[in-house]
Amino acid sequence: MRSLEFQKLEVGDIDYLDEDFCPENVLLALKDCDGNKAPGSDDLNLNFIKGKWASIEEDFLNFLKEFHKDGLIIKHLNRNFLALIPKIHNPTYLSDYRPISLVGALYKLLIKVLANRLKKVMNGIKGVTQMAFVKGRQIMDSFVIANEIIHSWKKDSEWGLVVN
Numbered sequence: 001m002r003s004l005e006f007q008k009l010e011v012g013d014i015d016y017l018d019e020d021f022c023p024e025n026v027l028l029a030l031k032d033c034d035g036n037k038a039p040g041s042d043d044l045n046l047n048f049i050k051g052k053w054a055s056i057e058e059d060f061l062n063f064l065k066e067f068h069k070d071g072l073i074i075k076h077l078n079r080n081f082l083a084l085i086p087k088i089h090n091p092t093y094l095s096d097y098r099p100i101s102l103v104g105a106l107y108k109l110l111i112k113v114l115a116n117r118l119k120k121v122m123n124g125i126k127g128v129t130q131m132a133f134v135k136g137r138q139i140m141d142s143f144v145i146a147n148e149i150i151h152s153w154k155k156d157s158e159w160g161l162v163v164n
Contacts, residue, residue: 007125017117021064023057029112041079042104049105060106067110078107 009017035047049056067073084097091097119135126134131142146162153160 013121040104044105
């Protein structure tokens with residue numbers, strides 16, 4: 001483990017992550033959210049937030065300031081409900097249901113704002129082989145690549161080791 005070198009954020013990236021939330025970036029995040037999703041534990045969907053933004057913008061920005069200062073969110077804000085929607089008529093098994101997690105709109109917006117902020121610095125710290133959480137790559141790609149390597153070994157009568 002000592003020989004592994006992990007990527008580190010540049011000082012400018014750290015400063016960027018530590019900046020206060022600006023209203024323009026919050027509004028961009030809100031506009032980028034799909035507002036037609038089912039309402040969550042707060043009974044709101046993002047179309048409601050978008051429609052009432054002029055009225056609630058100041059309160060939401062104050063919420064973000066408190067979050068930034070304390071690193072804490074209001075108790076139960078990240079609470080969600082799990083709804084099981086039947087896939088078939090007369091479901092018997094749990095696999096006969098489609099789970100849907102209903103997360104509150106304010107929490108979704110907070111997460112979107114944070115995700116957008118992280119996206120801007122991720123390129124500097126992601127590994128060349130990282131598949132998850134990288135735009136344009138899918139985690140399934142790693143399985144396909146591993147399968148291709150094993151197939152190549154077999155075809156060429158080569159030895160290899162797969163560690164799980």
